[in-house]
Amino acid sequence: ETGVTQSPTHLIKTRGQQVTLRCSSQSGHNTVSWYQQALGQGPQFIFQYYREEENGRGNFPPRFSGLQFPNYSSELNVNALELDDSALYLCASSLAGLAGGQFFGPGTRLTVL
Amino acid sequence: GEDVEQSLFLSVREGDSSVINCTYTDSSSTYLYWYKQEPGAGLQLLTYIFSNMDMKQDQRLTVLLNKKDKHLSLRIADTQTGDSAIYFCADWGANFGNEKLTFGTGTRLTIIP
Numbered sequence: 391e392t393g394v395t396q397s398p399t400h401l402i403k404t405r406g407q408q409v410t411l412r413c414s415s416q417s418g419h420n421t422v423s424w425y426q427q428a429l430g431q432g433p434q435f436i437f438q439y440y441r442e443e444e445n446g447r448g449n450f451p452p453r454f455s456g457l458q459f460p461n462y463s464s465e466l467n468v469n470a471l472e473l474d475d476s477a478l479y480l481c482a483s484s485l486a487g488l489a490g491g492q493f494f495g496p497g498t499r500l501t502v503l
Numbered sequence: 504g505e506d507v508e509q510s511l512f513l514s515v516r517e518g519d520s521s522v523i524n525c526t527y528t529d530s531s532s533t534y535l536y537w538y539k540q541e542p543g544a545g546l547q548l549l550t551y552i553f554s555n556m557d558m559k560q561d562q563r564l565t566v567l568l569n570k571k572d573k574h575l576s577l578r579i580a581d582t583q584t585g586d587s588a589i590y591f592c593a594d595w596g597a598n599f600g601n602e603k604l605t606f607g608t609g610t611r612l613t614i615i616p
Contacts, residue, residue: 394545423604431609432606432607432609446602484602492604496544497545
């Protein structure tokens with residue numbers, strides 16, 4: 391069974407640029423959630439994708455957008471990067487409707503200069 | 504909105520028990536989770552408890568839930584140096600389409616040799 395993978399591991403961008411982060415879900419999981427973890431904080435829910443559609447969203451502006459593909463992998467896109475977007479971005483996969491927990495990838499560390 | 508709170512730091516001598524506490528506000532939480540995060544890594548699911556249970560034991564881990572007081576605790580027996588990490592509690596909403604985790608700020612557990 392393959393776990394959740396994310397790419398890239400680290401990324402450095404400048405303010406105003408755009409970034410795409412990628413996530414492959416654990417085999418058998420159909421739901422992907424994205425979280426932002428600022429330094430010293432707990433993860434904050436960005437949004438969730440199920441059956442290729444957004445299925446719940448946290449308190450993040452529209453410049454945070456995503457996609458889910460037929461194989462359940464997912465992308466997180468952030469436009470017009472701001473300094474405060476610097477954080478660890480975590481992807482988690484799960485099986486919709488089951489409460490067995492969300493399983494996290496290792497994260498992508500984004501630094502915005 | 505939902506809120507989850509934890510104390511920030513805990514120091515325990517090797518071999519003693521560690522008890523990490525958490526309070527939450529969402530009365531509709533159906534499952535509560537404990538995750539472990541080691542430096543530079545993603546989150547590892549440790550255990551979870553259904554809201555109609557008051558205790559769950561899993562090897563060295565014991566979860567206690569007081570639903571009336573909305574208080575959750577994680578006890579780690581015979582704490583080892585490998586238990587050094589940040590521990591997050593999280594609650595999970597019941598509604599399909601809102602299957603997000605709300606995390607606390609995390610408790611940093613330090614083991615004293």
